[in-house]
Amino acid sequence: MKPVSSGYADVNGIKLYHEIYGEGEPLVLIHGGLTTIGEMQGWVLPLAKTRRVIAVEMQGHGRTADTDRPISFTTLGDDIAMLLHHLEIPKADLVGHSFGGASAIRAAIRQPEKVRRLVVISSPYARSGWYAEAQRGMSHVSAAMAENMMQTPTGKFSKQWPEPQRFPQFLYKMGNIMSKDYDWSAAIAKLPMPVLLVFADNDSVSQKHIAEFFALFRFLPLRGQWRHTDSGPLPVEGALCPRARVPRRRGRTYPLLPGGR
Numbered sequence: 250m251k252p253v254s255s256g257y258a259d260v261n262g263i264k265l266y267h268e269i270y271g272e273g274e275p276l277v278l279i280h281g282g283l284t285t286i287g288e289m290q291g292w293v294l295p296l297a298k299t300r301r302v303i304a305v306e307m308q309g310h311g312r313t314a315d316t317d318r319p320i321s322f323t324t325l326g327d328d329i330a331m332l333l334h335h336l337e338i339p340k341a342d343l344v345g346h347s348f349g350g351a352s353a354i355r356a357a358i359r360q361p362e363k364v365r366r367l368v369v370i371s372s373p374y375a376r377s378g379w380y381a382e383a384q385r386g387m388s389h390v391s392a393a394m395a396e397n398m399m400q401t402p403t404g405k406f407s408k409q410w411p412e413p414q415r416f417p418q419f420l421y422k423m424g425n426i427m428s429k430d431y432d433w434s435a436a437i438a439k440l441p442m443p444v445l446l447v448f449a450d451n452d453s454v455s456q457k458h459i460a461e462f463f464a465l466f467r468f469l470p471l472r473g474q475w476r477h478t479d480s481g482p483l484p485v486e487g488a489l490c491p492r493a494r495v496p497r498r499r500g501r502t503y504p505l506l507p508g509g510r
Contacts, residue, residue: 260331266312271297279349285311314410326355378458390424392417
């Protein structure tokens with residue numbers, strides 16, 4: 250499927266590459282770490298049947314070249330908000346996978362007025378939520394991996410950067426961001442928009458953490474959409490939404506929190 254349009258947005262000191270597919274309510278799709286839009290095509294195609302999908306490549310990924318700018322989830326979240334401003338989109342749904350999920354969370358925390366609904370896929374609210382093996386693997390990402398990574402889509406696209414020699418330094422920065430502790434639970438619990446959490450039984454995030462993530466959102470287990478109040482979300486009269494369920498299907502993703510209509 251070919252995009253309706255594609256290009257670069259000058260945001261926050263980088264040129265952010267993005268592709269737009271389909272028509273309808275806008276939805277920003279954010280890839281996982283060290284992947285590109287190409288690896289997200291299996292998600293783009295069905296979503297674009299009914300939605301305007303803005304697929305983005307974050308700093309140092311794919312066609313978005315790395316720069317001297319440090320990489321942080323706060324900055325990445327701001328990039329998403331500024332991309333929406335560039336595209337003259339007042340508000341959009343954000344869907345982020347893993348590394349992209351963390352970026353989407355930060356965008357929702359810092360610019361909640363830009364986010365209609367938030368979908369977090371296989372991404373914890375705190376670094377401690379990853380299994381220890383996953384944390385060790387992330388910490389091992391470094392410039393020393395550059396030669397092997399050149400055979401991946403991310404590595405191949407780096408050859409097109411204005412300064413392709415930056416790729417090893419980009420990997421160092423990725424290892425650095427994924428090694429830093431964080432805990433966004435307090436800010437996430439205050440998010441005003443509907444949130445959908447998606448994890449798998451055989452995920453890199455622990456089952457204990459998934460349950461704790463779910464518990465951050467206070468709501469009544471009834472049918473209906475949810476609006477946040479000072480004491481937690483309350484159902485909106487006349488809306489329809491399935492009750493949250495946790496089916497035990499190994500390897501399959503499942504939603505933990507109703508995300509609106």
